Amino acid sequence: MSQDDENMNRRTYLTYVGGTAAAVGVAGCTGNGGDGSDGSDGSDGSDGSDGSDGSDGSDGEELPEPETREEHLQRANLRLNQRAPWVYLNRQYSVYGIASRLEWDARRDERIEAQAISVAEGDPSVTITQSSMDSGLDPHDHRETPTDNIVIQSYDGVLGRNADGDVIDALATDYERLEEGRVRFEIRDGVTFHNGDTLQPSDVSYSINRVVDENVGGIASPQRDQLAGVTGAEVVDGGVEVISDGINPTVFSQFASYCKVVQEDWIESRESSAINSDMNGTGPFRVVEYEQDVQVVYEAYEDYWGGTPEVEELTIQAASESSTRVSELLAGETDLIVNVPPQEVSRVRDEDTTAVTAVPSTRVVFNAMRYDVEPFSSPEFRQAMNYAIDLDSIIENILQGFADATGQPTLEGFVGDNEDVSPYPQDVEEAERLVEESGHAGAEITLETPVGRYLRDVQIAQAVASQINELSNVSCDVEQRDFASLAGEVTSGELENFPHFYLLGWGNTTFDASQTIIPLLTSDGALSSYREDEEVDELMAESQNLPGGS
Numbered sequence: 001m002s003q004d005d006e007n008m009n010r011r012t013y014l015t016y017v018g019g020t021a022a023a024v025g026v027a028g029c030t031g032n033g034g035d036g037s038d039g040s041d042g043s044d045g046s047d048g049s050d051g052s053d054g055s056d057g058s059d060g061e062e063l064p065e066p067e068t069r070e071e072h073l074q075r076a077n078l079r080l081n082q083r084a085p086w087v088y089l090n091r092q093y094s095v096y097g098i099a100s101r102l103e104w105d106a107r108r109d110e111r112i113e114a115q116a117i118s119v120a121e122g123d124p125s126v127t128i129t130q131s132s133m134d135s136g137l138d139p140h141d142h143r144e145t146p147t148d149n150i151v152i153q154s155y156d157g158v159l160g161r162n163a164d165g166d167v168i169d170a171l172a173t174d175y176e177r178l179e180e181g182r183v184r185f186e187i188r189d190g191v192t193f194h195n196g197d198t199l200q201p202s203d204v205s206y207s208i209n210r211v212v213d214e215n216v217g218g219i220a221s222p223q224r225d226q227l228a229g230v231t232g233a234e235v236v237d238g239g240v241e242v243i244s245d246g247i248n249p250t251v252f253s254q255f256a257s258y259c260k261v262v263q264e265d266w267i268e269s270r271e272s273s274a275i276n277s278d279m280n281g282t283g284p285f286r287v288v289e290y291e292q293d294v295q296v297v298y299e300a301y302e303d304y305w306g307g308t309p310e311v312e313e314l315t316i317q318a319a320s321e322s323s324t325r326v327s328e329l330l331a332g333e334t335d336l337i338v339n340v341p342p343q344e345v346s347r348v349r350d351e352d353t354t355a356v357t358a359v360p361s362t363r364v365v366f367n368a369m370r371y372d373v374e375p376f377s378s379p380e381f382r383q384a385m386n387y388a389i390d391l392d393s394i395i396e397n398i399l400q401g402f403a404d405a406t407g408q409p410t411l412e413g414f415v416g417d418n419e420d421v422s423p424y425p426q427d428v429e430e431a432e433r434l435v436e437e438s439g440h441a442g443a444e445i446t447l448e449t450p451v452g453r454y455l456r457d458v459q460i461a462q463a464v465a466s467q468i469n470e471l472s473n474v475s476c477d478v479e480q481r482d483f484a485s486l487a488g489e490v491t492s493g494e495l496e497n498f499p500h501f502y503l504l505g506w507g508n509t510t511f512d513a514s515q516t517i518i519p520l521l522t523s524d525g526a527l528s529s530y531r532e533d534e535e536v537d538e539l540m541a542e543s544q545n546l547p548g549g550s
Contacts, residue, residue, distance in 0.1 A: 069546035073416025073513040076539040077408040081421045084382040085530035087367035090403035091411050095358040097348040099335040106359040107163045109509035112149050115284040115309040125313035129325050129334040131452045132483045133293050133318045136276035139260035140221045143491045155260035155281035167256040185240045191305045193263050194286040201235045206264040208233035222491045225519040225526050226258035246545040250512050257509040284309045320452040339455050342400040363507040368529040370500050375440035384434035386424035388468045398459045409516045416513025441473040449503040450483035461503050493526050
């Protein structure tokens with residue numbers, strides 16, 4: 001590797017990703033977490049130092065009551081910056097390596113839809129290597145992008161998105177809002193499942209109800225809050241009408257990103273193990289071989305309603321180490337890989353047989369801290385962890401400038417982004433003072449991180465721990481975890497299963513703050529590590545009953 005490779009700068013990188021305009025336009029330890037006395041000091045807020053009602057601004061002035069939906073979301077982001085439930089890190093860039101014989105452009109939402117791949121030369125078969133395999137093939141029983149990229153090859157949604165993130169028709173050919181709390185979808189005719197049966201509107205309503213109602217379909221779907229506000233669906237005069245609690249301003253955006261359609265009879269006649277090891281969707285590829293944790297092999301579905309894909313055979317496999325993925329691509333053993341690390345971009349780009357395609361993603365990377373366990377139950381301690389971090393250094397030295405810092409859960413360009421909220425500056429003295437004030441001086445904490453799931457995730461976690469260790473009154477270790485295992489604990493929905501302090505990323509393809517804050521940072525959020533903040537809960541509930549969705 002040349003020195004030039006090592007020093008590839010942000011300007012060069014942005015040449016690949018399409019410039020800053022694109023960046024703005026987009027937005028998804030066997031740790032004992034300190035002293036281990038889980039939950040002993042109760043919910044946060046009792047000892048908070050940043051205002052009991054959250055109505056004060058950063059400099060203490062009284063803020064006006066929010067009126068519009070966007071103002072509610074912006075206020076929630078301000079509150080979440082002040083209460084610091086996360087160590088805020090950065091927006092991730094998605095960088096792919098691809099064989100030169102293929103044509104495909106990276107998407108903002110990190111989805112790899114194989115029917116969009118064109119084969120310029122060679123065998124019409126494609127192998128994709130991502131960081132991990134699926135957690136099961138049930139399209140309603142997961143919350144991870146690697147699994148999503150596997151199931152979307154076989155399952156369609158009610159609506160979809162193009163590569164720019166715009167909402168497009170899919171299994172629905174038309175949609176409208178009938179009245180407050182009720183919308184209608186017209187379902188496409190002539191669509192068949194891979195077993196040859198014809199799609200019925202009742203399959204669509206069943207799929208929606210399976211996500212939002214734990215009494216339907218044999219699972220309590222972890223995707224429930226991806227359809228936030230939706231309470232059910234029914235077939236009416238050949239179409240499907242969806243009922244919501246309140247206006248639900250983002251309902252069409254939600255269906256463009258979430259809720260894959262399954263066949264009711266196929267699901268109801270099978271055990272969970274069968275649903276998780278095979279797929280029967282209406283999508284462009286049909287499963288021909290599934291080897292758990294190893295690979296999924298598909299063939300093009302000739303009767304696909306959108307036209308037969310150009311790729312005839314598709315294989316998806318995994319390698320957790322980014323260096324392994326790069327080596328496989330350069331050796332011609334795979335055709336498309338995720339998360340090319342910045343220092344490898346030039347090497348992949350400069351080979352005649354490979355290229356790089358990249359785009360700023362919709363994903364925020366963060367360190368979550370469980371609100372119900374010491375020392376993270378203290379707002380002062382959580383704020384101290386943010387003050388301990390030199391985020392600019394991490395972006396410059398770990399990500400080589402290929403990321404954007406954030407001080408709130410909502411990314412720049414999303415509805416609800418609060419442009420007055422800045423990332424915490426590094427201030428070791430203030431961090432040590434806050435640790436003392438929290439009563440947790442001497443805390444020993446462990447940061448759990450996945451390996452290879454996100455761009456330089458382990459290196460980011462190690463830098464965070466190293467900077468925390470610069471404090472005189474806290475020590476931090478890093479524990480590397482298998483992503484599927486870590487994500488499984490967080491998606492279990494049971495807070496006691498969550499690690500106390502962990503690195504994750506969250507992709508939000510609706511471009512709306514609600515789809516990050518509601519699932520991750522409210523009391524009812526399925527993946528929330530931060531609960532019992534009444535102000536955030538109220539702001540988000542009120543926002544969902546106001547017009548002005550993304």
